[in-house]
Amino acid sequence: MRVPFADVGPALIPDDIADEDALMMTDALSTGYFGAQLGDIVEGDTVIVFGAGPVGLYAAKSSWLMGAGRVIVIDHLDYRLDLARRFAHAETYNFSDYDDIILEMKRATDYLGADVVIDAVGAEADGNFLQHVTASKFKMQGGSPIALNWAIDSARKGGNISVMGAYGPIFSAVKFGDAMNKGLTIRTNQAPVKRQWPRLFEHIRAGYLKPSDIITHRIPLEHIAEGYHIFSAKLDDCVKTVVVPNS
Ligand SMILES: NC(=O)c1ccc[n+]([C@@H]2O[C@H](COP(=O)([O-])OP(=O)(O)OC[C@H]3O[C@@H](n4cnc5c(N)ncnc54)[C@H](O)[C@@H]3O)[C@@H](O)[C@H]2O)c1
Secondary structure: OOOOOOOOOOOOOOOOOOHHHHHHHOOHHHHHHHHHHHOOOOOOOEEEEEOOOHHHHHHHHHHHHOOOOEEEEEEOOHHHHHHHHHHHOOEEEEHHHOOOHHHHHHHHOOOOOEEEEEEOOOOEOOOOHHHHHHHHHOOOOOOEOHHHHHHHHHEEEEEEEEEOOOOOOOOOOOOHHHHHHOOOEEEEOOOOHHHHHHHHHHHHHOOOOOHHHHEEEEEEHHHHHHHHHHHHOOOOOOOEEEEEOOO
């Protein structure tokens, strides 16, 4: 096995941190936590998280740790929204149950909009046929920006948007003018994974966070192809898969 930058990337897992909890820190947990950090949450804020995948679930959970007064998670997969309620204690909305999820979010926030919105979906978003076709079929844009546009629409004037979802380098039809006119602050980045670890260790030790609670599948290494298919096609109510060597 070749480990690039082996003198930089790997780190020792402290004895009191379970392997599966540490594993979640190497990507999704650090990203979700960072997503909440970039939202600059102030005590009592209403936070909307688009996407109930691993990143969105951790962002929702982390929002409480940063003082949110209300956390709402939006997706269209009910089994993931169920986990958002159980793991992240969030209010949930299935966007396919509503003609207009933005209007529903306006209603849910006294027509003000949310203080902070986190995009934990990225360019592979569902929810808008035209965006989907122009992005993935005709390659006219670098992915569907519908989740980001919903984030812009559901934030209050002067609110914050944190974009953890990944987007392609080329132009997508983002409602930038609306973001400008609403005076939104938009922040985004690849997660600085290792920087989050000391704080995340503290949260785990204090019992505020049990990262492995979102793991739904443990796949033996010899069944990795089947496991990857289950994971990538979101079959069998899959949220997070762990590959277990020698199981
Ligand atoms: N910034 C970073 O450093 C970083 C690190 C890791 C992952 N990511 C990105 O974060 C995003 C989420 O990662 P994940 O592992 O949770 O992915 P995932 O595919 O498991 O979850 C995305 C969720 O969004 C839902 N969804 C689709 N369209 C939606 C819409 N319009 N509104 C609301 N929900 C919608 C899907 O049903 C799915 O549950 C991806 O784009 C990934 O590439 C970024």
